[in-house]
Amino acid sequence: MGAEDIAAISYMRQNEVFADAFNYFVYGGRQIIRPENLEEMDTREMTLPYGGKKSKGKSVQKTRDVMKIVMAMTDRHSAYLLLAIEHQSDIHYAMPVRNMLYDALQYARQVEDAARSHRLSGDYKGADSAEFLSGFMRRDRLLPVLTLVIYFGAEEWDGPISIHEMFGEMDTEVLSLVPEYRMNLLAPALIPDNDFGRFQSSLKEVLFFIKYSNDADRLQELIRQDPGFQHLGRNEINVLNTCVNANITIGKGEKKMDTCKAIQTMIDRAVEKATREADEKATVQAEQQRISTLCDNIRRLMEKLGWSAAEAMDVLGVSESDRKVLERELS
Numbered sequence: 314m315g316a317e318d319i320a321a322i323s324y325m326r327q328n329e330v331f332a333d334a335f336n337y338f339v340y341g342g343r344q345i346i347r348p349e350n351l352e353e354m355d356t357r358e359m360t361l362p363y364g365g366k367k368s369k370g371k372s373v374q375k376t377r378d379v380m381k382i383v384m385a386m387t388d389r390h391s392a393y394l395l396l397a398i399e400h401q402s403d404i405h406y407a408m409p410v411r412n413m414l415y416d417a418l419q420y421a422r423q424v425e426d427a428a429r430s431h432r433l434s435g436d437y438k439g440a441d442s443a444e445f446l447s448g449f450m451r452r453d454r455l456l457p458v459l460t461l462v463i464y465f466g467a468e469e470w471d472g473p474i475s476i477h478e479m480f481g482e483m484d485t486e487v488l489s490l491v492p493e494y495r496m497n498l499l500a501p502a503l504i505p506d507n508d509f510g511r512f513q514s515s516l517k518e519v520l521f522f523i524k525y526s527n528d529a530d531r532l533q534e535l536i537r538q539d540p541g542f543q544h545l546g547r548n549e550i551n552v553l554n555t556c557v558n559a560n561i562t563i564g565k566g567e568k569k570m571d572t573c574k575a576i577q578t579m580i581d582r583a584v585e586k587a588t589r590e591a592d593e594k595a596t597v598q599a600e601q602q603r604i605s606t607l608c609d610n611i612r613r614l615m616e617k618l619g620w621s622a623a624e625a626m627d628v629l630g631v632s633e634s635d636r637k638v639l640e641r642e643l644s
Contacts, residue, residue, distance in 0.1 A: 317402040320551040335516040344510025397460040464500040465556040526557040
């Protein structure tokens with residue numbers, strides 16, 4: 314597990330941050346999912362092909378980033394939900410397939426758990442043959458699984474967000490019968506600036522920071538306007554440092570850091586980079602001009618005196634390194 318994974322998972326595992334992500338994405342910021350109602354679950358998903366232990370198929374095991382169970386209540390109706398977060402520091406071009414597998418494994422696990430529960434309790438009495446063979450009773454129900462992908466990158470997500478997008482050219486009649494799977498994506502670049510106020514935790518500052526991590530001037534303006542940016546905790550800083558190379562330093566024993574200093578550092582680095590690139594560009598242009606001038610002089614000598622390129626370069630005292638470049642230019 315890389316540094317980005319450790320930092321992001323540690324951050325998103327916090328109940329207030331986890332709940333905030335889903336409250337924003339599902340409920341537009343309304344506080345429906347309460348942090349205190351979240352219970353963390355085992356993130357390992359494993360299933361065996363139907364047919365039992367003697368099946369020749371191999372088991373499949375995947376590990377989610379963070380998964381929690383919650384009872385959410387809206388309009389006097391309550392329901393248990395399984396919520397999962399998958400973080401991405403880079404764009405994953407097969408993410409819809411990966412998520413679909415995770416969700417399918419969770420549903421398969423629920424079916425297997427139900428069958429195991431019925432076997433242990435011995436309540437198959439009265440069940441018909443179809444219920445007995447499937448292990449899943451007619452009255453049994455699955456818990457919905459909702460997976461949210463959070464992209465901790467400043468660039469726009471240019472990968473597919475659905476299975477159908479991953480197909481090539483397809484007959485529309487056939488495609489209409491192929492089940493669609495769309496992943497839920499939360500990416501900073503896709504969040505309108507006026508929507509960040511819907512977040513209630515530090516996820517607001519983290520995602521806002523990431524969105525403009527390549528624009529130090531805009532980032533500095535945001536931090537001056539919003540006092541929530543003034544101090545970020547160690548978990549937030551770890552995410553920003555590992556995912557967008559914010560290079561924010563925090564002293565030993567300190568719990569929070571003034572991000573204004575970090576932004577100034579980013580601006581200074583951006584200025585240094587721009588200056589360095591400008592110097593490099595000027596150097597390249599000067600070198601190109603020097604070679605071009607040499608070429609012109611050599612061609613004039615060749616045309617007026619009938620010399621070869623080698624003779625002209627000898628007279629002009631051209632170095633061996635320049636000769637290789639000029640020979641390509643003159644050929």
